[in-house]
Amino acid sequence: xxFSVVNQALSSKSFHKMADICDALMxxxxxxxxxxxxxxxxxxxxxxxxxxxxxxxxxxxxxxxPATIKESQPELVAAWKIGQKLWTRDYAGVYEAIxxxxxxxxxxxxxxxxxxxxxxxxxxxxxxxxxxISIQDAAQFLGMNEEDATNYVLQQGWxxxxxxxxxxxxxxxIVKEQKLDPGKLQRLxxxxxxxxx
Amino acid sequence: MEGLVTQIQGLSxxxxxxxxxxxxxxQADDSLHAESTRLPPFLDQLDPSKHSLGYLYFLxxxxxxxxTQEQASSFVLTIARFISSCVAEQIRLAPDKFISVCKRFKxxxxxxxxxxxxxxxxxxxxxKLQLSxxxxxxxxxxxxxxxxxxxxxxxxxxxxxxxxxEVDQPRDLFLYCYYGGMISIxxxxxxxxxxxxxxVVTAPMSTVNAIAVExxxxxxxxxxxxxxxxxxxxxxxxxxxxxxxxxxxxxxxVELASSYSNGKIADLETYVEANKDKxxxxxxxxxxxxxxxxxxxxxxxxxxxxxxxxxxxxxxxxVQLNSPKEAEMHVLQMIKDGEIYATINQKDxxxxxxxxxxxxxxxxxIERIGSSxxxxxxxxxxxxxxxxxxxxxxxxxxxxxxxxQRFDFDDFDNVPPRYNI
Numbered sequence: 028x029x030f031s032v033v034n035q036a037l038s039s040k041s042f043h044k045m046a047d048i049c050d051a052l053m054x055x056x057x058x059x060x061x062x063x064x065x066x067x068x069x070x071x072x073x074x075x076x077x078x079x080x081x082x083x084x085x086x087x088x089x090x091x092x093p094a095t096i097k098e099s100q101p102e103l104v105a106a107w108k109i110g111q112k113l114w115t116r117d118y119a120g121v122y123e124a125i126x127x128x129x130x131x132x133x134x135x136x137x138x139x140x141x142x143x144x145x146x147x148x149x150x151x152x153x154x155x156x157x158x159x160i161s162i163q164d165a166a167q168f169l170g171m172n173e174e175d176a177t178n179y180v181l182q183q184g185w186x187x188x189x190x191x192x193x194x195x196x197x198x199x200x201i202v203k204e205q206k207l208d209p210g211k212l213q214r215l216x217x218x219x220x221x222x223x224x
Numbered sequence: 225m226e227g228l229v230t231q232i233q234g235l236s237x238x239x240x241x242x243x244x245x246x247x248x249x250x251q252a253d254d255s256l257h258a259e260s261t262r263l264p265p266f267l268d269q270l271d272p273s274k275h276s277l278g279y280l281y282f283l284x285x286x287x288x289x290x291x292t293q294e295q296a297s298s299f300v301l302t303i304a305r306f307i308s309s310c311v312a313e314q315i316r317l318a319p320d321k322f323i324s325v326c327k328r329f330k331x332x333x334x335x336x337x338x339x340x341x342x343x344x345x346x347x348x349x350x351x352k353l354q355l356s357x358x359x360x361x362x363x364x365x366x367x368x369x370x371x372x373x374x375x376x377x378x379x380x381x382x383x384x385x386x387x388x389x390e391v392d393q394p395r396d397l398f399l400y401c402y403y404g405g406m407i408s409i410x411x412x413x414x415x416x417x418x419x420x421x422x423x424v425v426t427a428p429m430s431t432v433n434a435i436a437v438e439x440x441x442x443x444x445x446x447x448x449x450x451x452x453x454x455x456x457x458x459x460x461x462x463x464x465x466x467x468x469x470x471x472x473x474x475x476x477x478v479e480l481a482s483s484y485s486n487g488k489i490a491d492l493e494t495y496v497e498a499n500k501d502k503x504x505x506x507x508x509x510x511x512x513x514x515x516x517x518x519x520x521x522x523x524x525x526x527x528x529x530x531x532x533x534x535x536x537x538x539x540x541x542x543v544q545l546n547s548p549k550e551a552e553m554h555v556l557q558m559i560k561d562g563e564i565y566a567t568i569n570q571k572d573x574x575x576x577x578x579x580x581x582x583x584x585x586x587x588x589x590i591e592r593i594g595s596s597x598x599x600x601x602x603x604x605x606x607x608x609x610x611x612x613x614x615x616x617x618x619x620x621x622x623x624x625x626x627x628x629q630r631f632d633f634d635d636f637d638n639v640p641p642r643y644n645i
Contacts, residue, residue: 050378054344058308060301083411087375091340116557156559159571193571203586214594221601 028056028066037071037133042140045075046084064096070106074137077110078144085110102134109141121145122170146170150183154196162192225259228252229269232278239313242277246317249281256285272306276314279306284321287328296332303329304345312352322353323362330366339373346370350383358389365399372403372410380407384416389606398424398435405442409511414450421446425470426462432469440470441508444477448515452522454481476502480512487526489519489544520545520554521563528564528577536573548573 032052036045049072056063069092076085089107097103105128112120125142149168153160166176177187177194184197228248235245256263263286272279283306287299303325315322326349333342346367353361364383371380384404391397401420408417424439447454458467471478476499483495496503496512503509523543527534536548536555545551555575558564565578582589614620 050376054340054376054379057338057340058304058342058344060297060304060341081378084378087377087410091375116553152556152560156556156566156568158567158569158576160568161570164570191571203588205585205587211590211594217601218597221604 028061028063030068033068033071037136040136040140042075042078042137045071045137046079046081049075064093069096070100070103070134071137073103073106073110074134074141077106077113078137078141080148082110082113086114102128102131105130106134106138109138118149119167119170125170142170150179154183154198157196159193159195162187162194165194225262225266228256229266229278232270232275236275236278236314242314242317245277249278249318253281253285256281257288260285260289267302273309273311276306276310277317279310280315280318280321280325284325287325291328291332291335293335296335300329300332300336300341303332304341307345307349307352310352315352316355319353322349326363327366330370333370334373339370340376342370343367343374343376343379347379347383355390357386360388360391360396360400362392362396365396365403368400368403368407372406377407377410380404381411381413384408384420394427398427398433398439401427402435402439405439405446409442409446414446417446418443418450425466426459429463429465432465432473436466437470437473438506441474441477441506442511444474444481445508445511445515448481448484449511449518452518452525453485480515484515484519487519487523489516489523492516492519521558524554524558525564528566531577533574533576536568536575539575 030052032048033045036042036048049068053063053067053072069088073085073088076082076088085107089110092103105124108124108127109121112118112124122142125138125145130138146169149170153165153168162173162177165180166173169176169179171179180194181187184199186195186197187193188195231248232245235241235248263282267279267282267286270279270282283303287303291299307326307329326346330342330346333339346363350361350363350367353363367383368380371377384407388397388400401423405417405421405424408414408420421439421443424436425443427436429436444454458470480492480495480499483492486492493516496516500509503512520543524539527539527542536551539555540546540548540551543551543554545554552568552570555564555566555568559566559568565580567576567578568574569576584593
């Protein structure tokens with residue numbers, strides 16, 4: 028089977044496109060009646076869904092994989108463990124699942140990229156949801172030890188109180204575009220015309 | 225037979241030739257069906273990408289009879305290839321035959337227990353049969369069914385995102401919206417699921433049908449999950465049959481909804497446990513459980529209406545969670561999903577509830593409002609066109625004429641008291 032499209036996406040680091048590429052290729056192969064399942068890169072497919080935070084599709088893909096394949100590919104089971112932790116919202120558990128397996132070279136690319144993305148997402152979540160948080164919890168959410176976690180957040184502008192082991196969140200002000208351009212005037216004219224008739 | 229093949233090969237070039245070919249094929253249809261077992265070798269002499277109409281007639285006759293397991297696999301492949309290479313303009317001349325072939329394709333794919341094989345071809349078939357993306361065909365529900373069975377929910381969403389304005393057969397709409405509702409539920413898109421299920425339960429129906437009953441059950445549950453409440457009555461535009469009968473036919477669900485509205489999670493869980501078998505036999509137990517866990521969210525949301533700040537311990541007590549840590553995790557999840565605006569202060573163990581920070585001043589928001597207005601304007605124009613068409617419809621005028629007495633004299637001045645055609 029020709030997986031060049033998938034490999035290309037992987038080597039060009041277009042990880043966010045991989046889920047759609049894999050889905051389309053799978054449907055195409057199935058339509059041709061080719062028995063593709065024993066060759067199919069389910070690990071990459073699963074991780075591709077996880078990368079774009081589509082845990083639902085990852086779950087459905089897992090359910091559709093035959094049991095024999097699940098049993099013969101421990102890497103696949105390990106990849107699903109990440110999905111499971113995301114599904115049950117075991118935020119710290121995700122990191123354990125990422126680190127708990129010796130991934131093959133190809134898979135490692137995708138897993139490492141996801142790990143970085145996930146940490147960034149977790150940090151954004153902490154920033155939006157907390158005003159103060161313990162160093163211990165922050166470390167769990169970010170998948171780092173307490174010292175690294177503290178340094179990471181200090182670099183992002185947070186402050187630390189060493190005695191109480193508490194971090195204070197500093198939100199970055201996000202400036203959103205507010206200027207209007209004249210093209211909108213045409214649209215407003217259309218609305219008024221529509222309302223008048 | 226050979227003569228027919230030659231004619232197909234000769235007359236598939238131009239549009240007018242194809243129309244004459246169609247007449248010949250219609251006349252030959254009965255004999256094709258009579259000799260269906262002899263036909264498969266002739267298919268090889270025809271090119272589906274050039275002789276689509278002729279190929280379709282032959283294919284439809286071939287597949288009309290019972291199909292064995294061995295034949296199923298080769299037929300599935302033949303039909304899939306036909307669908308991908310046929311010419312849309314030609315097959316649209318014989319839509320019923322095309323639909324029959326595709327439905328048999330679906331049946332055979334299911335016989336082989338390989339629903340995934342049918343997904344891509346069925347999608348292609350829809351695109352070729354449709355006159356526009358607003359047109360609902362008989363193949364839409366078949367496609368959604370294949371997606372459901374093969375768990376390709378994401379692929380189904382691309383079709384569900386399209387607005388439908390034209391429907392061939394009412395039954396297609398019922399099934400399409402019901403399956404669509406199930407797929408949206410699977411992807412946790414509850415707003416869309418609610419919209420689709422709403423269409424099923426409020427669609428015109430002279431008698432309540434089984435699809436509407438099952439849809440109503442899910443409708444209640446999704447309503448609880450998405451809105452935290454269930455309206456006790458269907459809107460006035462729902463059919464009278466639906467308004468009278470649906471609730472009685474879905475009694476356990478209606479009672480679940482009223483237990484939910486009392487806000488006590490322990491009572492709700494007891495009710496669910498007691499009626500577990502009924503929910504399970506309807507395949508709705510998972511959805512019921514989602515409804516139950518949505519209650520925590522509802523109760524926390526209610527707190528924001530009364531309090532500016534609250535301790536995590538207080539939240540845990542009021543919402544009947546086991547610990548402040550659990551409360552913290554619930555609030556965190558709700559912040560992540562955008563269901564609440566709040567910040568957690570671990571140092572003091574408090575949560576501060578905030579106002580929606582959206583000021584509606586950004587360019588992004590203006591784009592969103594702008595595109596919503598555009599959509600509304602399009603719908604409004606379409607409604608005007610439909611209104612005009614209906615005002616000229618004889619059946620409508622007859623009914624309006626008959627019921628004239630009920631309305632104001634001025635409204636129907638132009639309609640004679642008895643309107644006979």
